[in-house]
Amino acid sequence: MxxxxxxxxxxxxxxxxxxxxxxxxxxxxxxxxxxxxxxxxxxxxxxxxxxxxxxxxxxxxxxxxxxxxxxxxxxxxxxxxxxxxxxxxxxxxxxxxxxxxxxxxxxxxxxxxxxxxxxxxxxxxxxxxxxxxxxxxxxxxxxVVPPYVHHFLLAALLGGSALLVGVTAVGTYRTVGKTLVPIEAMRAELAEITSTDPGRRVPVPEHHDEIRQLAEIVNQTLDRLEAALQRERRFAYDASHDLRSPITAMRTQVEEALLHPKEADWPATADALLDSLHRLQAIVTNLLELARVDAGGVDLGERVDLSELADSELARRVRRARVVADPQPDVVVTADRLQLARLIANLLDNAERHATSTVTVSVRREGGDAVLEVGDDGPGISPDQREYVFQRFARLEAARSKDQGGTGLGLAIARGIAERHGGTLTIEDSERGARFVARIPIRDPDETEESG
CATH class of the missing domain: 3.30.450 (Beta-Lactamase)
Structure with missing residues (x-):
């Protein structure tokens, strides 16, 4: 070999x-x-x-x-x-x-x-x-003078050359060996790091050189991997918990009905099962959507009128709250129409679930961004919780007690779509309720293709 x-x-x-x-x-x-x-x-x-x-x-x-x-x-x-x-x-x-x-x-x-x-x-x-x-x-x-002039001179040159070559080889061998010691230490440490022990880090050399920079970059990468692993573990736990809840409810309802089949109200049982199935389907659909957003499955080559898309989404839904819409015309972005429609739908669903009576929607152009705002007059979100609500399966039990139909994934999906389009989705201050603001850069199709 x-x-x-x-x-x-x-x-x-x-x-x-x-x-x-x-x-x-x-x-x-x-x-x-x-x-x-x-x-x-x-x-x-x-x-x-x-x-x-x-x-x-x-x-x-x-x-x-x-x-x-x-x-x-x-x-x-x-x-x-x-x-x-x-x-x-x-x-x-x-x-x-x-x-x-x-x-x-x-x-x-x-x-x-x-x-x-x-x-x-x-x-x-x-x-x-x-x-x-x-x-x-x-x-x-x-x-005539021989080519080597004199055998003493030739011997001196050959001996000196051999000594220089030997010293250079030995010096290089030892120098490279010392240089590779921290790299070998990093390799050995990396070989022992597993998913069950992600908190370990490679040793950082004392000297401020390229190898130290490499060790620091490796540790930063390990920090990100550990954070991602923790998010995945938390996500798996939350997903299994949310999936188990409707499944457990369906099993309980079926088992109770089977204990007394003649006395059971089968239409009511079927309705209850359908509710649990709807929730289960919503969770699975959102999980698939999250996987697609994480995988980058977004087509950024279509020109979309954000105002028209918001009007279309408002027109097709059954209103659970009064909607006040103020979309400016001709706010066009280069984006994925289906993904932006999902972003708008998720924000509207969230606002309608938590609104007391009114949902506000506005679309405008601000500098080089298209800005979509969706607000409600509900209990609102405290500033220290504004990032937490974008985590997957996150719920605010006290402030969002009315959130009975959500899966805890809609806002995470909306933010992922905004970021995939090069934009942002944040919660900004408002006089009452929560105000979600999405900003999508307005770019030409050619520029979008180059950046993607």
Whole structure:
């Protein structure tokens, strides 16, 4: 099975390779410079030796065998092209080079192989001089400089490079290891967090760096997940409780009727069962609607006249309270018609259940928003309870004692629809009763499609 390298191993190898490349480059530059310097030094040394031979030539005291002056090969070529003097290594050997310096006292050099040994190459420098009325050439040679210049230099460069690569690899391995310690701690903690223990959090490093920011973001995400889990648990509890109530009532009614079937009032029992079924159906329908809103199942591409939609909703319902409507014309939004109709219906249902006698509805344009207000003249909602009523299955027992037909989901659904359209649904101050205000941004269809 293929096993990927760890981050520490990959970073160590990468750092080692990069350092090796850098060392190779610098070593090559050093060797090239040292090679050039060594070559020039040998050429200068050859030239100095030839200058020591020059006085012998000018005084006509040139011996056939030249003294050993510290270089490998030394020859003096006469005007006829014959070797007239040489050191002991070059005695009896032919002329070591054929090139002729172009000017007097202007040295010329080159590499020649086969002199003084057949398998050796040397650096030859020639010097053209004028003596005794004619031109003479003095050749001197030294072994060529090897590419590595000197084995001590090569060993020093290789040893230093190996040391640098090793130090870099070890340093990278340890540094990355220390860097990954808090990440490993976060990984271990995350691996142990379960739905039964959502309150645990990953450790936050002391240093203010990117890893600390990562730990803080992870903890913030865990906070949101824990809050969502608590909401889901509370929602499941409330849903099961609200679903159990009508089911229990139906079962009790049926069991009582079956105990005395001849004495039971079956039409009344059927009516009671229908009431419980209506409530059960309302709860299930609202749960499905909540699931759809949470899943984002909203089509924001239709242009909807909010005033016309509010009039249509008012016209089709049986009034349980007097309605005072004041919709301004041509308040058009880009939205999902069915979802906005559900928002208006939920607000109207809530207002009619709690109104003493009157429900007020108004639609207007305010800046860049379409504003829908639905109010009632009921007991109202205290400021500290205004957010609570938008929670799922929330009910205010004291202030909403008349709420016998609600499921506790209508306002949560209405707010979800408003927020899905980029708007808000809040409860604002009023002289009497509760005043729900929904604000929906007025946007063009193209802008809505881009934002969605």
């Amino acid at each position: 293929r096993r990927d390298w760890s981050v520490r191993a990959r970073m160590t190898v990468l750092a080692g390779v990069v350092m090796a490349l850098l060392c190779t480059t610098f070593c090559a530059l050093i060797l090239v410079g040292a090679y050039q310097d060594a070559t020039e030094d040998r050429a200068d040394r050859i030239l100095r030796v030839k200058l020591r031979v020059l006085p012998l030539l000018l005084r006509d005291r040139l011996p056939p065998v030249l003294p050993e002056l510290g270089i490998v090969a030394l020859q003096v070529v006469g005007p006829t092209g014959r070797v007239v003097a040489a050191n002991s290594r070059m005695t009896g050997k032919p002329r070591m080079a054929s090139f002729v310096p172009p000017e007097e006292f202007s040295p010329k050099g080159g590499v020649v192989c086969g002199t003084p040994k057949p398998d050796a190459c040397v650096i030859v420098v020639g010097l053209r001089v004028h003596a005794h009325g004619d031109h003479w050439i003095i050749y001197g040679a030294e072994p």
